[in-house]
Amino acid sequence: MLAFHPQMFVRIVQLDGPRAPVPLPLLSGFTENRAYRVVGVYNPSESSDAYFILPNDREELWFICQRHLRFAGLHDTAAHHLAWPLSADASHQSGGAAVPSGDALHATASD
Structure with a gap:
C-alpha cells in the first residue's frame, strides 16, 4: 500500500531520450x-517505478511515472491544478509548502 498526502502537488519535468518512461506527460495534456x-x-510489482495518478489540463486521469515529476508543495485548496511557479501571495493563500521542518514527510537524518 502506498500512502500520500491529500494536499500534495507535483510539477512536470519530463525526461527525454530512448529510456524515458511512457507516457510522456508533455505529449499527454500536461504543461x-x-x-x-x-x-x-x-506501484506495479514488476517495476521499481511508482505511477502518480494526475488530472491533466483536459481533465483526463493519467498514470505518470515519478521520474517525470518533482514535488511542488502541499497546498490547502480544492483546485486540481495550480499555476507554477506560485506567486508569494498565492503560495500563502493556498497553504504553500507550509509544513513544519520536523514533519515526517520532510524528516532528515538530523531531525
Whole structure:
C-alpha cells in the first residue's frame, strides 16, 4: 500500500531520450507551468517505478511515472491544478509548502 498526502502537488519535468518512461506527460495534456494534485499512486510489482495518478489540463486521469515529476508543495485548496511557479501571495493563500521542518514527510537524518 502506498500512502500520500491529500494536499500534495507535483510539477512536470519530463525526461527525454530512448529510456524515458511512457507516457510522456508533455505529449499527454500536461504543461510545465502548472502544478498538479496527486489523486492516487500505483506501484506495479514488476517495476521499481511508482505511477502518480494526475488530472491533466483536459481533465483526463493519467498514470505518470515519478521520474517525470518533482514535488511542488502541499497546498490547502480544492483546485486540481495550480499555476507554477506560485506567486508569494498565492503560495500563502493556498497553504504553500507550509509544513513544519520536523514533519515526517520532510524528516532528515538530523531531525
